[in-house]
Structures are given as C-alpha cells and as structure tokens.
Amino acid sequence: MKRLRNPRTGIDQGDVLVFSDFQExxxxxxxxxxxxxxxxxxxxxxxxxxxxxxxxVSLWDIDTSVTARAEILAENITKSQFEIVFKTWGDSRIARIRASWLAIGELPYEDDWDDVD
Structure with a gap:
C-alpha cells in the first residue's frame, strides 16, 4: 500500500560560465x-x-560577422545534477557563453525511507 501526500516543492537556481574559448x-x-x-x-x-x-543564456559573446547558430539545453537530469549542453554549427564563432538555470522539483521528507531491493 502506498501512502499519498502532497509533495514539498523545492527550487534551486544558478548562473554558470559554460565555456570561454576566445582567449585560448x-x-x-x-x-x-x-x-x-x-x-x-x-x-x-x-x-x-x-x-x-x-x-x-545570460551572456553570449559572439562574432557578428557570421551567422550565429546556437542551441542550449539541459540533458542527463538526475536528482543531484544535470548537464548544460551548448551546440553550434556552420561558421558560427562563439567566444563565451554563460547560462542561467532553474530547477523545480519534489524535496525529500526527513522521514522518507530509502528504497532497498
């Protein structure tokens, strides 16, 4: 029998430099x-x-003499982490990218039991 309860919702957020390729x-x-x-x-x-x-994207530093092509997404999301993925193609030149992120999900309860098989 499963016990039902209203989940406790939590929010985590941040801003991270994904890469800086211009200087190097x-x-x-x-x-x-x-x-x-x-x-x-x-x-x-x-x-x-x-x-x-x-x-x-919270900051993008790009070359404007060519077409800017870009995609940013979250992949491999787990309970404890995720990956920010930035993609470009063609002749786009991207110097650096900073991304803001927001995670919304259910928080654990102090009295939760670990699942053991």
Whole structure:
C-alpha cells in the first residue's frame, strides 16, 4: 500500500560560465561545423525525484560577422545534477557563453525511507 501526500516543492537556481574559448583559441571560437560543449551542474541538495530544469543564456559573446547558430539545453537530469549542453554549427564563432538555470522539483521528507531491493 502506498501512502499519498502532497509533495514539498523545492527550487534551486544558478548562473554558470559554460565555456570561454576566445582567449585560448578553443574550438567554439576557431572551429567550423558541428560543435558542442557540456558543463555539469550539481544541485545544492538532491531532489526526491528528477526535477524540471529550465536553461537560458545570460551572456553570449559572439562574432557578428557570421551567422550565429546556437542551441542550449539541459540533458542527463538526475536528482543531484544535470548537464548544460551548448551546440553550434556552420561558421558560427562563439567566444563565451554563460547560462542561467532553474530547477523545480519534489524535496525529500526527513522521514522518507530509502528504497532497498
């Protein structure tokens, strides 16, 4: 028999530099074609279940002489962490990207039992 209760909702948020490739001539600045960078983010505390994560660009430093092509998303979301994924392609030149994130999910209760098989 399962016990039902109203979940306690928690919010965690942050702002993180995903990469800075301009100063060191990194692939996002000097490369061509499909490229991606990943940045792992740890939550302040673990959620009781996988939270919903929203990502937005809070700073972008790009070359405006070519077309800017970009995608940013959250992948591999778990109770304790997720990855920010930034992708570009073609001749886009991206110097650096900073992303803001917001995670909303169920918080654990002090009296929760660990599932043991």
């Amino acid at each position: 001539g990194g692939e996002m600045w000097t490369g061509h074609g499909q490229r991606e960078k990943r940045c792992t983010v740890l939550f302040s505390d673990s959620f009781a279940s996988t939270p919903s994560v929203q990502i937005s």
